[in-house]
Amino acid sequence: MTDSDNDKTSLKSFFWLWGILTIVGVVLGLYGPSHLMPKSMSPNMHLTILTMVIFTVAAAPVAAGVYAATIYVLRNWTHKGDEPPPPAKPVRENGIIVATWVSISVLLTLFLLIWGLGALAEDNASASSNPLIVNVIAQQWVWTFQYPGTHVESNSLYLPEGREVEFHVSSDDVTHGFWIVQMGVQVDANPGVITTIHTTPNVLGTFDVRCEQFCGLNHAFMDALGDVVTPQQFSTWLAAQPQRT
Amino acid sequence: MTTTLEHTAVAEESQGGGLARYQNAGTAVAGGVLFAFLFWLIARKTMDPTGEAFNDQVTTILGCGWIIGFWFGIGAFNGPMRWLLGRDHSRADDLYYAGHNQGRARYWKYTTDHKVVGVQYIIVTMGLLGVGGLLAMAIRTELIMPGNHFVNQQVYNAFISLHGMIMILALIVAIAGPWANFVMPIMIGARDMAFPRLNALSLWTLVSAASLLVAVAAVGGLTMGWVVLAPITDQNGVGMDLFALTIVVFAVSSTVGGVNVVCTILTMRTKGMTLERVPIFVWGAITTSALALYAFPFFFLVEVLQLLDRNVATSFFVSGGGGTGWLQANLFWLMGHPEVYVILTPAVAACFEIAAVMARKPVFSYRTAVAAMVGLSGLSILVWAHHMFTSGWAPTLGGPFMVTTEIISIPTGLFFLVLIGTLWRGHIWMKLPTIWMFGFIANFIIGGITGIYLSDIPIDNQLHGTMFVTAHFHYIFVGSVLFGAVAALAFWFPKVTGRFLDEFLGRISFWLVFIGVQVTFLAMFASGLKGMPRRVSSYSVIFDHTNLITTIGAYIIMSGMLVLLGAIIKSWGHGEPSGPNPWHANSLEWMVPTPPPLENFDVMPVITEDPYNFREEMVRS
Amino acid sequence: MSIDTQADDETADARIAEGNAAHDQERHHDGGEGHGGGGDGGGHHESPEVVDGRQRMAIWLFIGGDMVILAGLLFTYLYLRGTNTEGHWMNMVGYTGHPWSYYYNVLFVKGGSLPNPTTVSVNPVSAGFYWFVTLVTVVSAGIIWFGEKRLRASRDAKSFVPIASLATVVALVALVLTIVQLRQIPEIFVTQNDSAYMAYTSYSSAILVLEGSALIHMVVLAFLGLGLSIRASRGVISGDKWYQVRLVRLFWVWVAISSVIVAAVVTTVNTIH
C-alpha cells in the first residue's frame, strides 16, 4: 500500500458512506419505534416513543460514523497473507482530534441529559389535583384492582378516558412489576410498601397489564386485561359490579 | 541462569514440596466429599430438626464442608499452616510448587507458575461457557414458539437462573483469568505474579465455587433469576443456600486475584518499564482488578446476609422483622454495575492491544485510552440505582442517577476513538485476532447505544424488564466481550501452545457467530420493543415471529461456537507451528521462547521505550 | 520493545547471568527470606525490602476490601434503622422467652396452647459492653505495635516472643468477650407451621452481623499473633527481619480502628433511640 492511497481526496467515499448510513439510521429511527412499539394510549407512552425517535435520530450519525470508518478502514488499509505488512506511519497523539471528539460527545451527552431531564419532569408532572385512585394488589400470579370509595374489586382494569389515574401499588407476597404496556408506566409491587405511579389514559380501547418483575413459577402468565372507556361507561360499570364484603 | 536452575532443582528436588507432593485435584474432590459428609452428619445431629430452617442449615453446613475439604485436599491450607509454624518455603519447595519437572500433572495441582494458572483459567472458562451455552440453547428451544413445550416452568426458571449466573462467572474470568495471568507478568518483565501462591489460591477457590453451582442444580436448582432479589428467594429451596455460598467463595477468589494483579503491575515491572510504557492490556488488567476489589465485597456481603436470613432467622431482607428487599437491591447493584465494567474492560484493552499490533501502529492516544478505562471504572461506582428506576425506591434520586449514567457514554465513546484512531491508516494484517476484533467494534456500538435508551427514565419506564434489556446486555456480553475474548484467545494462543489457532475454522466460526448475534439479538430488540417481558417461559402470539428468528439465530451462534471449540482442540495439538513471535510484535511476551520457561527470563530485560515502535527490521526477524 | 541487553551482546549477557547465579546461591543460603507472610515473594532476585514493600501493598489492598465490607455493614445498619419497615426495627410479632415454653405448653401439656402472639420489643444492646470489647481490642493492637517498635529498636527477637504472646492472649480475650456479646443479642421467639424458633428483628440482625464480623476478625488476629509468637521463638523472625511484624500490625490496627467506628455508630444510634 502506498502513501498515495492516503490522499485526502479519497476520504470522499468515507463521507458518502457516513451520509448514507446516517440516512438509513434516521429512517430506522423515524419508523422503527413507532412501528414496533405498542400503540400509545397515554401522554407518557407518547413521550416514550417520541424520546426513542429523537435518541435514535441523534445516535444515527454517531453509529453511522463508526460503521463508515470501520468499513473505510477495512476497504483501504487491510493486508492479507502470511507475511506481516510493513510498519505503518506512527500517529501517537492528535490533540485536536481528541479534543474535538470529547467536545462532540460532551455536547451530545448534554443534549441527552437536557432532553431526558425535561422528559422526566413531564413524565412525573401531575396533571390534576383530583386523580382517580386505583389500588393495585399483586400476588402470585394475579392482579387485583380496587377502586377506593367503592367496594369494587376486579381482576381487569377499567379506566375512564381523560382523567388522571394514580395507582397505589403493593404486593401480598413477593416483588412483582406493575406495567401498563400501552401507557409506558411501570413500578414494582413490593410487600410492606406502597409505590405510586400516575398516568392519564387518552385513547379508548383495550390494553394489557403485565408483570415485568420475575415472580416465580407462573410469572409468564401474570397479566390482566384493561379497558379504557368513556366516563359514563365507567360509572355504569362501577355501579354494576358486585360489591366486595 | 537456566543451568543454575536445573542444578538447584536436581540437588533438592527430592526434598521440596512437602505435603503438596500428595495433593492434586483428585485429593481435593475426595477431601470435599469427605468433609461434606462429615459436616452433614454433624449438622443433622446438632441442628434442631423441628426448626423452620433445618433443611437450609444442613445444606449450608454441608456446602461449607465441601469448600473446606476441597481447600484442604488441594493444598490451600499448607501455606498458612507452614507460616504459623514458622516453616517457610525453601527454594526447593518453591520450585516444586511452581510445577518444575512435573509435566502435565502440574495442571491438576496447586501450581503457582502463572502460566499454568493461565491455562487452568482457559479450561475453567471454556467449561463454564459450555454449560452456560447449553442452558442458553435449552432456553431458546423452549421459546421457539408460544406456550410451554419442552420443559416445565419450574425447570425453565432454573435454566434461566443458572444460565445467567454461570455466564456472569465465565465472563468475569474469560479474559482477565487467562491473560492477566499467562501473559501480563511476561509483558511487564516479571518472573511471576507478585504472590504466586495467592494466584493458585484464586484459581482453586474459583473451582471449588463453580463446582458448588453444579450441586445447586442437583438439589432442586435456583429458580429466581441470578440476581436473586428478596423476598422471592424465601420461596426457593435449599439450592439458594448453595448458590449464596458459591458467590461468597467466588468473591474471595476474585478479591485474592485482584490484589495479586494490582500488586504485580505496581511492583513487579522490570527496569525501565514505566507505567507509560506498559502494553495497554496491562492497564486494562489493573483497572478491572481494582474495580473488582471495590465491587465484589458487596457481592460477598449481600450473600452473607442472605444466608443469615435463611439460616438463623435474621430480618435483613424480609419485611416481617423490619427488613426490606430494597436494602438487598442497593447492595446487589452496588456490586452489579461495576461488575459490568469488570467484565468489559479487559475485552476493550485486549482489542486495543490487538489493533495496535495488527495495524503495525502505536495505540492512538495511549493517554486517552488509559483515561477512558480508568474514568469508566470510576464512574461505574456511581450509577448503581439505574437498575432501580422502576422499583419505586427513592424516585427523587432518578434524575441524579440518570445524569451519572449518561455521562458514562463519554469515556465509552473514547474507546471507539482509540480503536479507529489506531486502525486509521494502519497496515492492518487480517488474521484471526483482527477479524474478531472488528466484530467487537461492530457489536459494541449497538450494545452501547441501546444502553443510552435504557438510561433514560421515561424510556426505561417502558422497556425495563423487557427483552430489549436482555438484547442490550447480550450485545455487550456476547457481541462485545465474547468477541474480545476470542480475539484475545486467537492472539495469544500461539504463545500458550506454540501453534496458531486454525485460521480457516476460526473464520468460519467468526462468520457464524457474527451473523448469529445479529439475527438473535436484533430480533430480540424487536420482541422487547413490542412489549415482551424477559424471563418468561411462554409468551403471547404477537411475539412469535421475532422469537422464532431469535431461536434460529441462537442455533447459528451455537454452531459457530462448536466450530470454534473444534478449532481449539485441533490446533492445540496439531495446529500450524507459530514460532515465538508470530505477529512480529515488540512487547516482552513475544520476546521469550514459546512455551515460556519457568520464571520467563534468563536475563531481566531493561526497557527504553513502549512496545509500539514497529520497525522494518523486526518484521524480518 | 527495545531491550538494552540484546542476546547478541554475549559478554554482557554472561555477566548478568553470572551475577544472577551468584545471587541465587546467596538467597538459597539465607533460607528463602520473604517467602512467607501475606503471600510469597515471586521473583528470587529481590531484597527483603522490596518483597516487604510488595506485601505491604497487598495488606493495604486487603484492608481496602475489608473497608468496603465495613461500609456495607454500616450502610445496612443505618438503612434498616432509617427505613424502619412497618415499624419493625426493634419489634416483631412473637413471644418473649424461650421455645421451651412452646414445647412445654404445646407438646407436654396435652391440649395446651400458647396465647396469641403479640408485638414484642427488644432492648438495645449494652453500649458500655461494646466499648469494653473495643477497649480490649485497642489494647491488643497497642501491645503488638509496642512490640514492633521495640523489636525494631532493640533487634532482639527473643524478647518479642512474650509481647506477641501477650497480644495474642488479649486478642483471645476480646474474642471470648465478642462471643459473650453475641449471646446477648436479643431474640424473639416465633412460631410458624408447627415449629418454633428464635428470630431477630432488623435491629438485632444488624448488630448480629457487625459482631459476627468482629468475631471473625478476632479469630484472624489470634491466628496472626500466635504465628508471630511461634515464628519469633523459632528464630524465623530475627532482629533485622521484622517486616512481617509490621504487616500484621497494620491489619491489627485496622481491626482496632474498625472496632472503634462500629462502637461509635452503634452507641450514637442507641442513644438517639
Ligand SMILES: [Cu+2]
Ligand atoms: Cu412476575
Ligand SMILES: [Cu+2]
Ligand atoms: Cu448497570
